Amino acid sequence: MAELDPSQIFALEEKLALFTPADRLRWAYETFGNRAGIGTSFQPAGIVIMHLAKTSQLPIPAFTLNTGLLFPETLELKKKLEEFLGIKIEEVHPAQTVEQQAASHGPELWKRDPEKCCELRKVDSLGKKLFELDLWITGMRRDQSAERASTPLLSLAARPDHSDVWKLNPLVEWSRDQVWQYLKDHHLPYNPLHDRGYRSIGCWPCTQPTQGGDERGGRWPGFEKKECGIHTKNRKI
Numbered sequence: 001m002a003e004l005d006p007s008q009i010f011a012l013e014e015k016l017a018l019f020t021p022a023d024r025l026r027w028a029y030e031t032f033g034n035r036a037g038i039g040t041s042f043q044p045a046g047i048v049i050m051h052l053a054k055t056s057q058l059p060i061p062a063f064t065l066n067t068g069l070l071f072p073e074t075l076e077l078k079k080k081l082e083e084f085l086g087i088k089i090e091e092v093h094p095a096q097t098v099e100q101q102a103a104s105h106g107p108e109l110w111k112r113d114p115e116k117c118c119e120l121r122k123v124d125s126l127g128k129k130l131f132e133l134d135l136w137i138t139g140m141r142r143d144q145s146a147e148r149a150s151t152p153l154l155s156l157a158a159r160p161d162h163s164d165v166w167k168l169n170p171l172v173e174w175s176r177d178q179v180w181q182y183l184k185d186h187h188l189p190y191n192p193l194h195d196r197g198y199r200s201i202g203c204w205p206c207t208q209p210t211q212g213g214d215e216r217g218g219r220w221p222g223f224e225k226k227e228c229g230i231h232t233k234n235r236k237i
């Protein structure tokens with residue numbers, strides 16, 4: 001595995017910007033091997049990335065943060081994708097079950113303190129997983145929301161001990177339409193909740209359908225919150 005110099009990040013990003021998404025994934029695998037991992041919550045972009053890796057014969061492992069509060073449709077989609085792509089998607093679980101969290105922090109924490117709930121059920125789980133990785137691949141795209149408009153293609157994130165982990169968003173400049181066209185062209189399974197007006201799908205207590213607007217507008221309705229924290233709390237460069 002090649003050692004990358006963080007001071008070269010901008011030059012590397014410029015180089016990768018000229019690559020196709022499949023070639024970005026090839027670079028990821030050739031550079032980081034099994035220390036690269038695709039994090040997915042089964043949004044359309046994550047499905048495209050897993051499909052690109054598979055069709056490019058790049059055995060990059062995929063994982064998902066199973067908060068214990070995912071829609072049944074999302075869990076069903078995970079199974080379908082595993083069958084369709086012939087891969088296993090690892091589930092990373094929080095330290096506490098939903099019931100244990102209710103006992104220690106009170107019931108339905110997401111209604112009172114979604115920031116804390118996301119920290120316990122998503123941010124901490126991801127932090128644990130990042131110790132196994134040197135490159136975290138995600139489906140973040142700039143056109144998803146105002147908050148994501150300046151998302152880099154390549155960046156550095158931090159593990160919980162503040163050590164560096166590289167982060168690649170291979171579809172960062174893709175539009176929503178491009179992603180959906182890819183799913184259609186390749187007959188890929190997707191979450192049926194999208195057909196019922198859900199544009200971005202997370203945990204069931206914090207996701208609702210929307211009519212247009214920001215793709216992530218239906219997340220945490222009633223709160224200012226726009227991000228769960230996995231992409232914001234560990235940002236480095």
Ligand code: SF4
Pocket residue numbers: 067069109110113114115117118119121122202203204205206228
């Ligand atoms: S999205 Fe909602 S239910 Fe899921 S971890 Fe965050 S606050 Fe909790």
